[in-house]
Amino acid sequence: MVENVLQVFQNKVTLPQTKRFLSNEEINILAERYGTPLYFIDEKTLHDKLVELHHAYKKFQGDVKIAYSVKANFNPSVLKTFMKDGITFDLTSLGELYFIKRLNGVPENIIYTSVTEELDEYIEVLKNGIRRIVVSSYYGFVNLSKAASIVNIRPKIMVRINPEVGVKAGVRASYKNGKFGVPFNGGKIDSAYFIVKSIFSNPLLDFEGFHFHLGSQITNFICYVNALERLNSLINKLKKVINNFSITTLDIGGGTPVFYNHPVPAPDEIASIYIQKLNNLVSNHGNFTLMIESGRFLVAESSILISKIVNTKEYNDHKIIILDTGYHLLLDAALLKQQYPQEAIPCKNDIYKMNIESKGNPSVKNIHLAGRLCDTLDVFPISKVSDLSCATIGNYVLFYNIGAYSLVFNMPFHCQTKPPVLMKTIDNDFKLIRKGTSYEELFIEEGGQIA
Ligand SMILES: Cc1ncc(COP(=O)(O)O)c(C=O)c1O
Structure with a gap:
């Protein structure tokens, strides 16, 4: 009986359990107001x-x-x-x-x-x-x-x-x-x-x-x-x-x-x-x-991290997408090589939409999602279901299913501050549930005043 059930799991292909509880419009407005990176909890x-x-x-x-x-x-x-x-x-x-x-x-x-x-x-x-x-x-x-x-x-x-x-x-x-x-x-x-x-x-x-x-x-x-x-x-x-x-x-x-x-x-x-x-x-x-x-x-599954694409570069058949976040906000990406599902938005025109395998430009075979830290480990593993087809400078990359063991691991490596956290409440309101920190707060916390 147990073996049968296990067999069923192995054969079953379930759809990605990623959940978009935010519209592109909401993301635009709130990312403009609070800046990126930005966490959302539903x-x-x-x-x-x-x-x-x-x-x-x-x-x-x-x-x-x-x-x-x-x-x-x-x-x-x-x-x-x-x-x-x-x-x-x-x-x-x-x-x-x-x-x-x-x-x-x-x-x-x-x-x-x-x-x-x-x-x-x-x-x-x-x-x-x-x-x-x-x-x-x-x-x-x-x-x-x-x-x-x-x-x-x-x-x-x-x-x-x-x-x-x-x-x-x-x-x-x-x-x-x-x-x-x-x-x-x-x-x-x-x-x-x-x-x-x-x-x-x-x-x-x-x-x-x-x-x-x-x-x-x-x-x-x-x-x-x-x-x-x-x-x-x-x-x-x-x-x-x-x-x-x-x-x-x-x-x-x-x-x-x-x-x-x-x-x-x-x-x-x-x-x-x-x-x-x-x-x-x-x-x-x-x-x-x-x-x-x-x-x-x-x-x-309650949480999404939103970050902005701030740079890209292409050489040979590789494209490097550089984000304004890093593993200081998603430590398990480096520790456990966690492949969080990612999506680049918005996609204005489907003609430019490319999937991970073809990427529109046939010469680009390998996409790398790189963080902002000056550390070799700061490259995000990409999930099989990720869609980075619209990864251009100025667009956002959403990391899905990041609600566990991420906020609690936030760290100031490279003098990085903590981003704000917004909650989408049961009555569909957005509430700031954690303020972002400033460089000055980090400086004081690290003993800046007694130096
Ligand atoms: C004793 C104990 N219970 C429960 C948990 C939660 O495990 P999970 O997040 O996989 O449900 C942990 C995680 O470390 C744990 O140490």
């Missing part, structure tokens, strides 16, 4: 993606909650949009907690997963009313126990397991002897088996369940099947040594992929591969809440 897409992801798990025999991984985009207006939908927030740092608190987020809607797991951090987290905390090491568990007795609060502890299954993904998070979580067992203190037993032997602590995160931009979903089978064995083992052992929450992490260069299955197609395994866990071990984390899927 509030409706944020909401629609949340509904789509939640809906994908409707065949699960229990409650389903979606947790937004704030690391993907912590813009306060994005967080507020999700807050209105009552989402859970997956937090990893005190900084992220600060943002949620400033927006009056409720602690019940937070799950906190730290990598460092320091005592002071856990004290702060508990004092802020967070109860669902994921531990990822024995030392982290000890720190959380100490914090709980200092603050006199009973946390609901989840254990982050590293299922150590093979994962095919843009970024793998689970691999043998990896950084995240603990293995199932192995006789050492840093094992899920040992940590769970330790939680049950402390009357001041509650055990909530398990968490795993396999990777981001996952391309083969059999890893969930394998991870859930391994988890089932662990639970069976724990039931033999702990009376009435059960789980209240199972969090299966993020990883739902997004269209960049290759077709990706929809969340309900993905869920269909392992929903039976999840329901088997319910039948075998009792009801639990299923938590689906997501960063990329929830925000990527």
